[in-house]
Amino acid sequence: MKIGDALKHYRVKPGGKVDLSALDAGDFSLFPEGGKGASVEVFNQLRDELQSLQKVLYAQNKHRVLVVLQAMDTGGKDGCVKHVFSQVDPQGLAVTAFKKPSEEDLAHDFLWRVHPHVPANGQIAIFNRSHYEDILAVRVKKLFGDEVWKRRYRHVVEFERMLAEEGTTIIKMFLHISKDEQKRRLESRLANPAKYWKFNPDDLSDRARWSEFQTAYEDLIEKTSTEQAPWFIIPANRKWYRNLIVARILVDTLRGLKMDFPTVNWDPRSVVID
Amino acid sequence: MKIGDALKHYRVKPGGKVDLSALDAGDFSLFPEGGKGASVEVFNQLRDELQSLQKVLYAQNKHRVLVVLQAMDTGGKDGCVKHVFSQVDPQGLAVTAFKKPSEEDLAHDFLWRVHPHVPANGQIAIFNRSHYEDILAVRVKKLFGDEVWKRRYRHVVEFERMLAEEGTTIIKMFLHISKDEQKRRLESRLANPAKYWKFNPDDLSDRARWSEFQTAYEDLIEKTSTEQAPWFIIPANRKWYRNLIVARILVDTLRGLKMDFPTVNWDPRSVVID
Numbered sequence: 001m002k003i004g005d006a007l008k009h010y011r012v013k014p015g016g017k018v019d020l021s022a023l024d025a026g027d028f029s030l031f032p033e034g035g036k037g038a039s040v041e042v043f044n045q046l047r048d049e050l051q052s053l054q055k056v057l058y059a060q061n062k063h064r065v066l067v068v069l070q071a072m073d074t075g076g077k078d079g080c081v082k083h084v085f086s087q088v089d090p091q092g093l094a095v096t097a098f099k100k101p102s103e104e105d106l107a108h109d110f111l112w113r114v115h116p117h118v119p120a121n122g123q124i125a126i127f128n129r130s131h132y133e134d135i136l137a138v139r140v141k142k143l144f145g146d147e148v149w150k151r152r153y154r155h156v157v158e159f160e161r162m163l164a165e166e167g168t169t170i171i172k173m174f175l176h177i178s179k180d181e182q183k184r185r186l187e188s189r190l191a192n193p194a195k196y197w198k199f200n201p202d203d204l205s206d207r208a209r210w211s212e213f214q215t216a217y218e219d220l221i222e223k224t225s226t227e228q229a230p231w232f233i234i235p236a237n238r239k240w241y242r243n244l245i246v247a248r249i250l251v252d253t254l255r256g257l258k259m260d261f262p263t264v265n266w267d268p269r270s271v272v273i274d
Numbered sequence: 275m276k277i278g279d280a281l282k283h284y285r286v287k288p289g290g291k292v293d294l295s296a297l298d299a300g301d302f303s304l305f306p307e308g309g310k311g312a313s314v315e316v317f318n319q320l321r322d323e324l325q326s327l328q329k330v331l332y333a334q335n336k337h338r339v340l341v342v343l344q345a346m347d348t349g350g351k352d353g354c355v356k357h358v359f360s361q362v363d364p365q366g367l368a369v370t371a372f373k374k375p376s377e378e379d380l381a382h383d384f385l386w387r388v389h390p391h392v393p394a395n396g397q398i399a400i401f402n403r404s405h406y407e408d409i410l411a412v413r414v415k416k417l418f419g420d421e422v423w424k425r426r427y428r429h430v431v432e433f434e435r436m437l438a439e440e441g442t443t444i445i446k447m448f449l450h451i452s453k454d455e456q457k458r459r460l461e462s463r464l465a466n467p468a469k470y471w472k473f474n475p476d477d478l479s480d481r482a483r484w485s486e487f488q489t490a491y492e493d494l495i496e497k498t499s500t501e502q503a504p505w506f507i508i509p510a511n512r513k514w515y516r517n518l519i520v521a522r523i524l525v526d527t528l529r530g531l532k533m534d535f536p537t538v539n540w541d542p543r544s545v546v547i548d
Contacts, residue, residue: 061381064382104394107335107394107395107396108338108392108394108395108440109392109436109437109440109441109442110440111389111436112389112390112392115385115386115389115390116386116389116390118382118383118386120378120381120382121381121382122381151439154432154435155432155435155436155439155440158428158429158432158433158435158436159432159433159436161428161429161432162383162385162429162432162433163383165425165429166382166383166384166429167383168383
């Protein structure tokens, strides 16, 4: 196996079972030799290709791409956005970070605040957290009765089906880190005043429910990984590997759209500019 | 049968067949005696009750109500909104008229422009035309391939299921007029300079496709009348009867929510105001 297998290897097949404890968050099996140092060149090539593909996506103004990122705290969502998308034209890219829902959000159905941010033609939209929090957090923190999050599996599957059938390509990524790795990352935030702002004491209460969140993620991924909107479980303990795999999956997905610059219905040679 | 049977009588049962040509648009069978003159008092009572029910809806801030109005041109959507809702506190009411989709709308899925306008807690939202145009017009005018409107039945059913399960009460009304009645109404617009603005020459091209639209409506109502979001077919040749039935259905639906003013968790008697 090699890096080119990432799209297939880390994709959760519809109907497949998910056992996060059996998936090594430190895995780097698709790029086993050379490690971080050797990965730089490969990653830079992928990042350049992503930039080129996005130019065509934007010019063609036909496809819409939605990337959903989910992870436990410190899982690397922000870092992933920064590293993988830093070269992409910001005009064709919109990142939405979904925080705790507001009172106005809660006065509506849970997809109401999400829908305005789905991508338009020619656009890539990235959701840093998403409508999946309205299942995960609601379940683990018991914010509403169990019937609420249970029926939301169907709501998100059908919502994503509609988006896909209307023309949106959807990729959902769970950045999988281990509990030990989270400990290291939280400690590093506390050891560095420049990272204090990233530390939120609330993160510790989520950490205390680690296994409940893992179970909730397993169920969620099993029930909502579909042909039209698959989940990918990305080993994310090694940041270089996480970025490499995320970039590779995005590039292969965009290549799969077989895009091209739009053709014009006039003859450029016939244009006379006085 | 009497007016109190309207909710049951004009509701399209999920899975039921619809043959519009067999339904008399001039029907007034639930209020057979006295006609328009005798209906005024009954209508005014219903309008008052609707006003009272909306006050509780607003104060309780718990339920959301969505009313979808569809009809052929001149079917009476505007008149229905004006007459039935004229006494309701505008603060708790939002009417959205959906026109031809903009370029920006078309760059997204068809529900994207609709979703922001669904009602919040305590609110009644009225859609004057709706996401159903994205099935009807797309089908009859062949705006996209047939596969597009066909799969949208499922999209709207699942969208409305999600809204309903998240707390929205949905009522969908088709104001059913005959082709002859439309002729009279169009002629009356052309005979009255104060009504010229309501006449749109495009209406005639829709009229020329009358039977295609009727078939499209029949299919649509059959495929999207569900327990959680039923369609009602309202005989609408007689405006007084249409208003009476619409008001009655709304009142009975709101009564069914068994609403009450919210209770307070403090003792009003213990409050001392210096």
